[in-house]
Structures are given as structure tokens and as C-alpha cells.
Amino acid sequence: MLEGTIIKALSGFYYVNDGQQQIQCRARGVFRKRGLSPLVGDHVGYEAKKPTDGYILSIQKRKNELKRPPIANIDQAILVFSVAEPAFDSQLLDRFLVQMEAQNIDPLICLTKWDLLSQVEAEAMRLRVDTYARIGYPVVITSSMNNEGLDALRNQMENRISVITGQSGVGKSTLLNHLNQSLSIDTQAISQSLGRGKHTTRHVELMPIGVNGYVADTPGFSSLELPDITVTELEHCFPEFDGYRDHCRFRGCTHIAEPDCMVKEAISEKKIDQKRYAHYQVFFNEINQRKKY
Structure with missing residues (x-):
């Protein structure tokens, strides 16, 4: 049995790369019986009489x-968010970060369209960006127009399999075209009436980037459901709570209404970002509501 990695899935076919060639494969029916579907990125065993x-x-x-x-x-x-057109959406970014924390996937925040900001706007945005950098999330500021930050981003993608995702219309496809000009991914302008981009990516595919790096471009979307986690698991998706949660008065403190909560005290002392905490409250309520249905 031969081995390889699925690098593309399209119309029921799976394209397996064994390091030398790409093989077009179908999945055996046994996977459907198990309720299992092959995914891009899967390491698989296969057989093939011809490519x-x-x-x-x-x-x-x-x-x-x-x-x-x-x-x-x-x-x-790589969580790609624009700082303008469309406007930066910190709550959506925090949703993505919770998703990645829950899956134990290292996130990297990539901000695009920096060239669209005035000097005053850029200074204000840097303050918001610093919030994430202090937590420990790597942040790369880019401008495809000015080729800013592209080398730094490319270096972060070497020898790794990355997924690039984020809100529609933030310039993911344009960014990838600049990182690897041979890709020629279709791009479209922002819809002025809706204020968001049109989806230009129809399938998941691993594409080469930099030295031994691969990246999956994915359809953009403007909303994201929280992962299937409990409220207890949710608090562990906010790394800035570390160092405070163990000192709360009550074991199992949710950091919502309990007295003597060290997380809330840290927020009042501005050691934890208040906007991030507000998003935590929103997500907490969403998870509680979901349990009722």
C-alpha cells in the first residue's frame, strides 16, 4: 500500500501527493459506513494502477x-482580518481564536490593507493590535499594495501546513497571490451594497508557499458558530485568564457573577482587555442558550 497526503478535494475526488506525483483517488465505501470522510491534510494509504x-x-x-x-x-x-474595507471586526476575530484554542491549533493574526489607514487611524489600530500581542498571539501587519509584511508572513509559513481563513473580502486570495505569484487565485472586489466580499474560493486545497510550506485557501465567511464546547472549556480559550483563574474565591468560577473573582478584578485594573472580556460574556451566553435547545 502506498502512502501520501491529500492536498485537494473536489467533486468526490481526492488528490494525493506522495512526494513525487499527484494521484487522483476516490474513497472506498467503507469510510461512508463508518461515517468518516477523507479530508484535505489527511495522511492516507492508497492503491493506484495509474495516476x-x-x-x-x-x-x-x-x-x-x-x-x-x-x-x-x-x-x-492564519486568521486574516482587514483594518478597513471591511472594517476590523474584533468579535469575529475572537470567535476564530476561540475556535483555534479549542482545537489546539496555533493561531497567527494577519492584518491586511494597512495602507488604507491614515496615520491617526494606524496609531489607534496599533493599540488594538497590541492587546493580542500582549496575550501572546503573533501578529503580522501587511499591505499587498506596498508589499509590507509579506516576507515576515512567508517566513512564518515555512515548513508548516497552514490554513488561511477569515472574514470575506479581507484580501486572503490577493495576499496568497503575492506570496506565491504562480497561484493566480481569482479575486473580486468588495460588494459596496453589502459591505463584504464575494466568495472567490470554492474548494479546499493545499498550495505550496515558501520553503516546504503548504497553505489552504478557504471560502471566506462573515459569521462563525462557536465550537461545541462547555462554558468551562470556554474560559480556557482565553489565555489571558491564566494566572488569575486559580485565585478566584470559588472553584469552577465562571468569571461572570461570582464574588471575589480575580479575573474580573484584573479586568477592573485593566490587566485584561475589557473588550475581550465583553466578547467572553457574549460567547458564554451563547453556549448557555445552545444547551437549552
Whole structure:
């Protein structure tokens, strides 16, 4: 049995790269009986009599998995958000960060369209960016127009499988075209009436970037459901709570209404960002509401 990695899934076919060639495969029916579907990023065993007629026979254990986009074995997630057109959406960014924390996937925040900001706007945005840098999230500021930050981002993608995702219309495809000019990914302008971009990516595919790096471009979207986690798990998706939660008066403190909560005290002392905490409250309530249905 041969082995390789699925680098593209399209119309029921899976394209497996074994390091030398790409094989077009179908999945055996046994996977459907198990309720299991091969994903881009899966390490698989397969057989093939010719490059266009292969069958996937086995799927190795995954280290992680995302449902949206459907991809497995990711080393890092590059969360692309624009600072203008569309406007920076910090609550949506925090949703993505919770998703990645819950899946144990290292996130990298990439901010695009920096050239659209005035000097005053840029200074204000840097203050917001610093909030995430202090927590420990790597942040790369880019401008495809000015080629700013592209080398730094490319270096972060070397020797890794990355998924690049984020809100529609933030310039993900344009960014990838600048990182690897041979990709020629379709791009479209922002819809002025809706204030968001049109989806230009229709399938998940791993594409080469830099030295031994691969990246999956994925359809953009403007909303994101929280992962299927409990409220207890949610607080662990906010790393800035570390160092405070263990000193709360009550064990199992949710940091919402309990007295003598050290997390809330840290917020009042501005040691924890108030806007991030407000998003935590929103997510907490969403998870509680979801349990009722």
C-alpha cells in the first residue's frame, strides 16, 4: 500500500501527493459506513494502477481537525482580518481564536490593507493590535499594495501546513497571490451594497508557499458558530485568564457573577482587555442558550 497526503478535494475526488506525483483517488465505501470522510491534510494509504485511478484505503489518526474549513493535521491557522474595507471586526476575530484554542491549533493574526489607514487611524489600530500581542498571539501587519509584511508572513509559513481563513473580502486570495505569484487565485472586489466580499474560493486545497510550506485557501465567511464546547472549556480559550483563574474565591468560577473573582478584578485594573472580556460574556451566553435547545 502506498502512502501520501491529500492536498485537494473536489467533486468526490481526492488528490494525493506522495512526494513525487499527484494521484487522483476516490474513497472506498467503507469510510461512508463508518461515517468518516477523507479530508484535505489527511495522511492516507492508497492503491493506484495509474495516476487517475486510485483508491484511498486507510486514513491515519489526525492530530486535529476543522469542520469549517474541512481540513486536518494543521500546524497553524492564519486568521486574516482587514483594518478597513471591511472594517476590523474584533468579535469575529475572537470567535476564530476561540475556535483555534479549542482545537489546539496555533493561531497567527494577519492584518491586511494597512495602507488604507491614515496615520491617526494606524496609531489607534496599533493599540488594538497590541492587546493580542500582549496575550501572546503573533501578529503580522501587511499591505499587498506596498508589499509590507509579506516576507515576515512567508517566513512564518515555512515548513508548516497552514490554513488561511477569515472574514470575506479581507484580501486572503490577493495576499496568497503575492506570496506565491504562480497561484493566480481569482479575486473580486468588495460588494459596496453589502459591505463584504464575494466568495472567490470554492474548494479546499493545499498550495505550496515558501520553503516546504503548504497553505489552504478557504471560502471566506462573515459569521462563525462557536465550537461545541462547555462554558468551562470556554474560559480556557482565553489565555489571558491564566494566572488569575486559580485565585478566584470559588472553584469552577465562571468569571461572570461570582464574588471575589480575580479575573474580573484584573479586568477592573485593566490587566485584561475589557473588550475581550465583553466578547467572553457574549460567547458564554451563547453556549448557555445552545444547551437549552
